[in-house]
Amino acid sequence: MNGQDDTLQPVDSGKRYIQLEKQYTGHPLLAELDSLHRQYQRLERRLNKIARIGDLMQAQIMDLNSELDKRAKTDPLTGLFNRGGLYPQMFALKKQLELNHSCFGVLLLDLDYFKEVNDQFGHLQGDHLLISVAAILQSICSTQGVCARWGGEEFLILMPDCSEKSLHTMAENIMQAIRSVPLPGNDERYLSASIGVYFCREAEMIDDSIRKADLAMYKAKAQGRDQLVTYSPELGETKVVL
Numbered sequence: 001m002n003g004q005d006d007t008l009q010p011v012d013s014g015k016r017y018i019q020l021e022k023q024y025t026g027h028p029l030l031a032e033l034d035s036l037h038r039q040y041q042r043l044e045r046r047l048n049k050i051a052r053i054g055d056l057m058q059a060q061i062m063d064l065n066s067e068l069d070k071r072a073k074t075d076p077l078t079g080l081f082n083r084g085g086l087y088p089q090m091f092a093l094k095k096q097l098e099l100n101h102s103c104f105g106v107l108l109l110d111l112d113y114f115k116e117v118n119d120q121f122g123h124l125q126g127d128h129l130l131i132s133v134a135a136i137l138q139s140i141c142s143t144q145g146v147c148a149r150w151g152g153e154e155f156l157i158l159m160p161d162c163s164e165k166s167l168h169t170m171a172e173n174i175m176q177a178i179r180s181v182p183l184p185g186n187d188e189r190y191l192s193a194s195i196g197v198y199f200c201r202e203a204e205m206i207d208d209s210i211r212k213a214d215l216a217m218y219k220a221k222a223q224g225r226d227q228l229v230t231y232s233p234e235l236g237e238t239k240v241v242l
């Protein structure tokens with residue numbers, strides 16, 4: 001011992017170890033120190049390995065979580081949002097509307113006589129038609145709005161920051177596109193939909209707006225289907241009978 005501060009540092013520094021080894025050559029504790037040093041290095045390697053595995057597992061858990069989250073919010077058949085996925089979008093939209101006092105539109109679309117389509121052509125063909133409708137909605141609306149599968153053969157489109165005119169044009173485009181989807185078979189029959197349109201000018205609960213679009217959609221069904229109806233206050237007072 002030479003009176004310097006010989007406190008042994010954690011032996012993770014090879015340089016420090018070599019320095020101590022030189023200083024204490026021949027010391028009886030050196031062999032023990034050497035063996036401890038090797039053990040320490042082994043433990044350090046194992047620890048690093050465990051840390052790497054831990055990082056990997058954490059990344060996998062995060063991937064799984066985001067996959068689960070996506071699945072919980074997405075309709076597996078069409079890839080559109082399901083109701084669970086739509087609610088956060090509605091919440092964000094509501095905030096945006098409150099801030100900007102902007103208008104927004106709601107379209108509620110229900111395919112016509114879809115039970116007959118299923119009965120006649122089978123559920124699998126019905127599924128293909130639902131996928132085609134979802135693709136139409138995505139291509140027409142998704143850059144400006146949010147599309148969701150609201151129920152079995154029912155779809156909801158929310159359009160923030162749109163004009164009444166552009167909402168109607170969009171609804172018309174959707175109607176036309178759906179009318180061009182052929183039903184299976186060779187008899188030139190096509191799909192059709194009834195669409196309820198509601199344009200919201202002032203702050204309102206989005207749930208209320210959807211209810212109004214729903215009333216308009218039922219009116220479209222009652223009037224013969226394959227058409228769009230715009231919500232008017234009288235619709236709230238009359239009972240629509242299908």
Ligand SMILES: Nc1nc2c(ncn2[C@@H]2O[C@H](COP(=O)(O)OP(=O)(O)OP(=O)(O)O)[C@@H](O)[C@H]2O)c(=O)[nH]1
Binds near residue numbers: 118151
């Ligand atoms: N293929 C398929 N069919 C579905 C799915 N979800 C709901 N449906 C069907 O959609 C049909 C809806 O039938 P209804 O509610 O009677 O309505 P509709 O026959 O379209 O009649 P209207 O709406 O009055 O024009 C039912 O036969 C459901 O089984 C689905 O994921 N795939």
